Amino acid sequence: MRTRKRKGAEELLESHPNLVILNPEDAKGRWREVFGNDHPIHIEVGSGKGAFITGMAKQNPGINYIGIDIQLTVLSYALDKVLDADLPNVRLLRVDGSALTNYFEDGEIDLMYLNFSDPWPKSRHEKRRLTYKTFLDTYKAILPDHGEIHFKTDNRGLFEYSLASFSQYGMILKEVWLDLHASNFEDNVMTEYEAKFSSKGQVIYRVEARF
């Protein structure tokens, strides 16, 4: 989904090079230096306006988070939240999720999140889905052996597709929620889309899958 362009978004992002990594190729293999500690690093691909990544960073100060999105405008809204909350453990990246091996060394990322990824319902667009096998190849490369993807969505079609895609890839489905908000899952941090869709009565699906 496209967000209306925000005037000055690019300038805002460029004026915070300590938070928005502008030359991420240079950070490859050096992310622990970027954060200034060796805490685990978790990423969200398609982080949107950043409610999840900043909420997680507040909840877990001992973990470093990187929010990744290709859209300038939404990333600039995420930056607003990082600045407001003055969070030392978040960085933002404007790159394509299909190219993550350009920015992260093998095994450099400890865990990754996908939340409310674009569903691309037409079968001719299957390759664009962030849970398509070529994306899984990329995620596998930057995660440790047996690394995990935690995925939430309200989109039943994308959820069914993703379970099958993980499984065909040989991943283990550690745990599956068919109605996250009715479950006893604790400390859930809501994303913008999750708040919007659950307020309309949609159920939220969740899966933890391991390579």
Ligand code: SAH
């Ligand atoms: N996770 C947020 C936003 C979901 S919308 C939430 O739950 O509220 C999906 C987001 O994924 C959009 O912001 C879109 O720009 C981003 N996106 C789509 N394809 C992407 C890709 N290939 N790489 C990085 N981000 C992508």
